[in-house]
Amino acid sequence: MIALLMAGAAPAGASVGPAWQLTPTGSEARLRGLSVVDGKTVWASGSLGTVLRTTDGGRTWASVGPPGTEALQFRDIEAFDANTAVILSIGNGEDSRIYRTSDGGKTWTESFRNLDAKAFYDCIAFFDRRTGLALSDPVDGKFRILSTSDGGRSWNVLPGDGMPAAQPAEFAFAASGQCLVTARTKGAGNKDAWIATGGDAKARVFHSKDRGRTWTVSDTPLRSGPSAGVFSVAFRDSRTGIAIGGDFDPANETKDAVARTGDGGATWRKPPQAPKGYRSGATYVPYLPFAIVAVGPTGSDLSIDGGNHWHQFDSGSFDTVDCGWDASCWAAGEQGRIAKLRQR
Template sequence: MAAGMCGAALTAALTAPAQAQEPDRRPPHWELKDSGTDVRFRGLSAVSRNTAWLAGSRGTVLRTSDGGASWRNVSPPGAAELEFRDIEAFDRKRAVVLAIGEGEASRIFRTDDGGETWTESFRNTDARAFYDCVTFFDRRHGLAMSDPVDGKFRILSTSDGGRSWKVLPSDGMPAAQEDEAGFAASGQCLVSSGPRDVWLATGGAARARVLHSSDRGLTWKAADTPIPAGDPARGVFALAFRDRTHGIAVGGDYRADQPSPRAAAVSGDAGRTWTPAAQPPPAYRSGVTWLPHSRSAALAVGPTGTDLTTDAGRTWRTVDTGSYDTVDCTADLGCWASGEQGRVARLER
């Protein structure tokens, strides 16, 4: 109950007009933290208000345990040529990080000691595969997804916390469209909610789709979304589900000189159907997260700003103009965002 009240208070503070704020007190806002580097952090996993993990270019993994006041470089040794795009942390000691790319560039590492040591638990040996995102249902069960191989998205599965992986059968995966793929833009092209439900976001083809599985990736059903498609740079870039029914999709066209109308959509039926936001974000968005303990508030981020919804994704308004690629919140109201040029911030209130 206390956490729910705090979540409601945070939402109220975010949406209050400036004149309604207490004198000499700023409304909730992103406060930049010095990461000490200029790499691009598209991978982010928030554990709490104090602890967060970042994963980015040049094989970089950082971790903070003091709310971003300091960051420790815990990058896997010999990984400087890799491009980390997703990280899933279970706590301040245990995490799984995904490197993307064609063939052997796609790899998964796990640490159990806060990044002191890493074990490479998967290396892709199929030149046709390109892994984009990873997600976990709990501390043991997780999935990773690759762009289509032989006309279908490929799914990896783990049941031991990412220590070992196996390719799932493709029988239950619908056929991919021509040129359809996932976007490794924020670590949110594959997301889960609860013990069995998982969703996969696509783009680059005639229709931008969301695929849903209710059996941990064995069988999938595809649904079209109203988010712009029809070009390799357009589609759904990120998903967030606050439970197995209510979801938000964001995306658009990642090219800076191209407009992104209909950059957000919502679902109230586990992703079977999607409705365009009545007032979408004004531009392409690559990351999205629900605010903790709220049934109606969420944040979306992209290179041109952060947008807030307080009606479960139907309407959005810009609350910050800083550049971020991804965003993540925790139960103790710890919201983090990260992006280009080493940018990382925590929501302060």
């Protein structure tokens, strides 16, 4: 993987370069949640109460979702190994739930059910195996944050005093499990988290330096509106990151789908070039500080210079993308599509 990305990106249809290799999942669900442990172990989640897991590099996939949840949409998943994962279902009121497994999906424990009709949870993210956050759209004018310190076994609502006010129509997009992320770093010192938003006059990014207790917010140059904004943020470290999105309504043209930051999200600027069209997910590639993969319904793109320039290498539809610490990268999307990145 590292070799093919260092060699550069080839245009879609080229005979060499990166390419997605589809793996047979046997699922028709739309998979917007994805968590890559490594090249062999990958978890995905989505509509119809679906949770999929492979431990053989995608040769076979097992359906391991909680029983009786076929009406739920598991839009985000965070996996720690082949046995342990936490999933989030979205929706108004009690449709927003969190489940946890420690035996590879044989059994699940419901660890949170939203009882506030005004809350709608979108994404989860972890700093390490024990500490994590979950994000709800604004309740009484502010985004709401849940926190766990026991690996997702229990959750508590954090006080809203440290959260800036939301715009009247602002919300987060539960499109790729990346509207709430932490820095792609290992170790106990990881305390940074970011929230991606849209829906109102400004597409914004919120930043916390203390694991969700207090937040600052900044505007991005991405267009915002009822179907537009920042859909995903990705951070290489506490300072270097991108915001990516656009307008998911195909009737509206997407321009300037990406912005870059070098100061932790305090300021954002447009790069010289952006992907052609709306993109819902993006991730940095471990060990390659300037490599980023982005995906959306109209294609996949690779940047090898930190997001300044992008090369589309695939025209298929994916909603989310993730890379393991061994630099194995995967994407997932509609009709049960899951693919791994390989050399063409």
